[in-house]
Amino acid sequence: MSAHLRRLAALLAVLVALPVLPAHAATPSLPDRIAAGWQTDRVFVDPRLTVPLSEVARIRAEAAKSSFAVYVALVPRTPYLRESLFDLPTLLQARTGQPGLYIVRVVTDEYWSGVEELYRPGGLKGRDLNSVKGDDKQRLDIVDNRPAPQIVRIIQQAQTAYDGRALPAASTTDLEPPRPPRRPSSTAKEDKGAFIGLGVGGLLGFALTLTLVLRRRRPGSGSKAVESGAVQPSGYQIEIRRQADQAITRAGQSIRKLEKRSELTVALLDRRDDANRRLDAARTLRADQPDDLLAVTGALVLARQARQAADGSAVRPPCFFDPTHRAGTAHVPWGDAVEVPACRPCAERLGKGKTPHGLRVSRSVGLLGRSHETVPYWTLDPKDNPMVATGFGALTDDLAERVSGRLDDVR
Missing domain, CATH: 3.10.310 (Diaminopimelate Epimerase; Chain A, domain 1)
Known part of the structure; x- marks a missing residue:
């Protein structure tokens, strides 16, 4: 074999040994x-x-x-x-x-x-x-x-x-341009007047009938009306109570562990005060409203946050849709240009166009309030309850202050 052929064979061997390069570099993420x-x-x-x-x-x-x-x-x-x-x-x-x-x-x-x-x-x-x-x-x-x-x-x-x-x-x-108020037509006004008259008449008739029925009832012959909050607790409610009590105990242990440190810096004292503030509010809710699902859930959220503050980890907002879930690590659009924190399962469900099941509570319905229906908690009037108004602290981080300073507003 000539020297020229030997050089050609060596070049081919080198080319075969080289790795195959991609046709183009991967697109950056x-x-x-x-x-x-x-x-x-x-x-x-x-x-x-x-x-x-x-x-x-x-x-x-x-x-x-x-x-x-x-x-x-x-x-x-x-x-x-x-x-x-x-x-x-x-x-x-x-x-x-x-x-x-x-x-x-x-x-x-x-x-x-x-x-x-x-x-x-x-x-x-x-x-x-x-x-x-x-x-x-x-x-x-x-x-x-x-x-x-x-x-x-x-x-x-x-x-x-x-x-x-x-x-x-x-x-x-x-800002969005203001919408002009819609003026009712004369026909609508007439219909409204007629409906009001029928409604007043029907209400008076119902009140008269109810009075006669109640007068004819003998004392003690009927069952008592179910009071708000007196519904027998379900297994789910009992489990939330257990979790809340356990979280309160663990938060107290974390605070005591923090207080045992040899040197408490200003930052550590701030953490202790923040943890105590949330834990006190959690204990208040459990003591004052032991059978109310909203109050028990609020106590669970506050106790979890108290432990986070005492341990030095970031105090995370709860999942807006169900505060008993994990913390709200994602922010999802909800309502009119509003974003709320949500746990990953609730965020994924919302991303699929479905409303998360959420924390559901019982509310009284009907003229006498004797019937109950189960609804998502966020459909309740926020003026009636600080847990609803703050989304259990998901919307505003002042639930502890509202509980401690406005106990009359807590149902």
Whole structure:
């Protein structure tokens, strides 16, 4: 074999030994692409979107006024986001490693929605962002056909949560136009008058009949009316009571363990006080309303949070739909442009277009209130109960204060 042939054979052997290279590099994941874009511009706009420059400029201007870093991502809805949207702020913050406000807004047709999280520097405390959003009465009126109005309002809410700055009024151009009141027609007025007359007459007749029946009844001949809250507890209610009592015991143990430390710093004293505040409210609910499902569930939530505070872990909001579930780790849209924390199973069910079963309670129905029906707790009047008003602390983190300071409002 000639020297030329030997060189050719060696070259072929080297080529055979080389690994087969892919035809093209793998496309970076969405979090990687957003994080890479943020290295040059903290307002990332997916190239597949056409967002007016005026919208982007307004977002940048509002972000520049904040006292913390603001990271914004505007992306179209994709199958990936249907599963991972609520985890995206955490994934993005892990890639940047920086504190600040992380906002992800997704567009479907002309409707903008999304998630946001405020990450403070280590050791810095402040009001919860969801609490500020829950108290913002104008949040429901912000338009959702443009990204800037929602994002500007979120930055303002985060500023209030960050340093207690007063929340400004929303710009009138960012609010839905007021709906003109509908004036009833003359025919409708006549029909209304007729129905009122029939109703009054029927009510008087019913009252007269009821009076005659009650007069004819002999004392003690009938069964007593079922009082509110006197329904025999179910196995589910008994289990919630057991969990609440167990959580209260464990929270007390964690607080005592914290108090036994040789040196209690200011931060540890704050944790102890926060844990005691929540535990005292939990004990109050169990003592004052031992048979009420709402009160028992509220005691369970507060006791869990008291233990978290004493152990030094983050105090997490409960699942809005069922506070007996795991903590609300995802924020899901609910109602008119409102987002609530939810556990993963409830978030997944809502993502499929189904309403979570939720915590169901019994309420009296009928003219005499003798019948009962089971309904989701959030359908009750929030004015009647602090657990309903706060979503058991999922909407505003002041359930302990409401229980301790407004016992008359607790049913």
